Amino acid sequence: MITIDPRTKLILIIITVAFSMLIPTGISTCIWILITTFLGILLGRVGKTLKATLLFGILWFVAIYILPEISGTAHTSLLVWLGLVFKCYPCCMLAGIVIGTTKISEFMAAMAKWNVPRSIVIPLAIMFRYFPTLKEDWGHISDAMALRGISLSPVYFLKNPLVVIEALYLPILVTASKTADELSASAITRGVENPKMRTSRLDIRFRMTDGVILFLFLFTFAGIVMFYAGGYV
Amino acid sequence: MNNDKKRLNAKDLIITGVFALLFLMAAMLGGGPFATVPTLTFYFPIGSAILAGPIFMLFIAKVPKQGALAIIGAVECILGTLTGMHWGMNFGFLICCIIAAVIAGIKKFESPVFNLIAYLVYCIGPMGTYFVFFFNRESWISFMLKKGTQEEYIQKMSETASPSIMITMVVGTLVVAALSGLLGLRLMRKQFIKAGIAA
Numbered sequence: 515m516i517t518i519d520p521r522t523k524l525i526l527i528i529i530t531v532a533f534s535m536l537i538p539t540g541i542s543t544c545i546w547i548l549i550t551t552f553l554g555i556l557l558g559r560v561g562k563t564l565k566a567t568l569l570f571g572i573l574w575f576v577a578i579y580i581l582p583e584i585s586g587t588a589h590t591s592l593l594v595w596l597g598l599v600f601k602c603y604p605c606c607m608l609a610g611i612v613i614g615t616t617k618i619s620e621f622m623a624a625m626a627k628w629n630v631p632r633s634i635v636i637p638l639a640i641m642f643r644y645f646p647t648l649k650e651d652w653g654h655i656s657d658a659m660a661l662r663g664i665s666l667s668p669v670y671f672l673k674n675p676l677v678v679i680e681a682l683y684l685p686i687l688v689t690a691s692k693t694a695d696e697l698s699a700s701a702i703t704r705g706v707e708n709p710k711m712r713t714s715r716l717d718i719r720f721r722m723t724d725g726v727i728l729f730l731f732l733f734t735f736a737g738i739v740m741f742y743a744g745g746y747v
Numbered sequence: 748m749n750n751d752k753k754r755l756n757a758k759d760l761i762i763t764g765v766f767a768l769l770f771l772m773a774a775m776l777g778g779g780p781f782a783t784v785p786t787l788t789f790y791f792p793i794g795s796a797i798l799a800g801p802i803f804m805l806f807i808a809k810v811p812k813q814g815a816l817a818i819i820g821a822v823e824c825i826l827g828t829l830t831g832m833h834w835g836m837n838f839g840f841l842i843c844c845i846i847a848a849v850i851a852g853i854k855k856f857e858s859p860v861f862n863l864i865a866y867l868v869y870c871i872g873p874m875g876t877y878f879v880f881f882f883n884r885e886s887w888i889s890f891m892l893k894k895g896t897q898e899e900y901i902q903k904m905s906e907t908a909s910p911s912i913m914i915t916m917v918v919g920t921l922v923v924a925a926l927s928g929l930l931g932l933r934l935m936r937k938q939f940i941k942a943g944i945a946a
Binding site: 527528531605609632633634636637638639640641643644645648679683684686687688690691692693694695697698701702706707 | 757765828
């Protein structure tokens with residue numbers, strides 16, 4: 515298991531975005547997923563990474579072997595859907611790995627080193643931090659409402675939309691805004707408003723591993739680009 | 748922005764972060780099902796306008812400063828770029844957020860009418876990509892094809908794309924946004940202010 519600089523992870527995401535913008539879906543997507551898996555395992559996120567790779571494998575299998583058997587509208591919509599999934603998959607998978615393995619404090623410290631303005635960093639950090647909490651709150655609220663027989667199913671919503679709005683949508687907004695207040699109270703207590711340069715106990719800098727991983731990704735990317743530009747396809 | 752009352756402090760930034768996530772979830776829940784189906788993709792802005800009204804109203808009541816909405820736009824623009832969305836959508840979003848902030852700011856975020864208009868402007872944001880599509884179809888298609896979107900998706904989109912669809916999209920979005928915004932204003936009046944969440 516290794517640790518890499520959050521800035522390296524950000525650069526990797528940017529490379530992956532460039533990859534999915536420039537390179538058409540094909541065997542290169544598989545290669546990219548493969549090195550992403552490799553990275554995920556090295557970063558110590560083994561189970562979820564392998565699951566994501568397995569899911570990709572199944573979808574790929576469906577696209578190659580089962581899709582040609584289907585015809586008509588189902589074929590087109592499935593093809594389009596799979597096309598979108600394959601395009602987003604590398605980015606989303608890498609983003610999942612990055613979010614799962616980066617602590618918020620590491621992220622903040624790394625961004626402070628890059629002199630990114632705080633008005634951008636704080637909202638971004640809060641978004642990543644708040645995401646699991648939102649999921650948890652949502653679980654609690656929908657459990658509580660299940661006791662009252664209120665659910666989010668479309669049929670129920672069409673029958674009595676006001677109840678759904680008042681019992682599901684409002685609580686989410688209310689908890690969200692309360693959580694925001696609490697989070698800001700805790701952050702201000704820890705001195706997030708300090709106008710001085712942020713310092714950190716964490717030792718964040720580019721190391722050998724960062725170089726190796728960046729080289730691996732860049733090398734693969736360059737290879738794939740050369741392959742396509744060279745007209746061998 | 749030098750005035751201390753108008754500057755964003757850490758609390759505002761944190762609230763902005765939480766609400767940026769809520770906006771994102773609202774757009775995904777409402778618009779997600781539309782975006783993936785080629786014949787329905789033009790209705791994505793309508794879908795994403797359904798849920799966000801109350802969030803928008805609550806947000807500008809909690810942080811009545813112009814910079815906050817612009818930051819929402821910037822954050823979603825960054826996230827959109829990182830996940831490979833079309834630039835028309837990202838920058839449309841950023842620009843519309845800034846315009847909305849200016850409009851609502853004219854009346855210091857207190858006038859319901861101006862807030863509603865601001866929300867309408869905000870909802871136009873995701874349409875940026877489709878405007879690019881209508882006005883400059885060739886370049887849009889080549890951009891998306893280079894990005895690797897399936898050719899059949901584009902074909903289906905081109906087949907369904909006609910001026911009437913465009914009008915439906917704009918009018919539909921505005922109508923849905925108006926309804927959602929009105930719901931938001933009603934919730935503000937009946938719930939949030941009474942509960943003391945939005946002071």
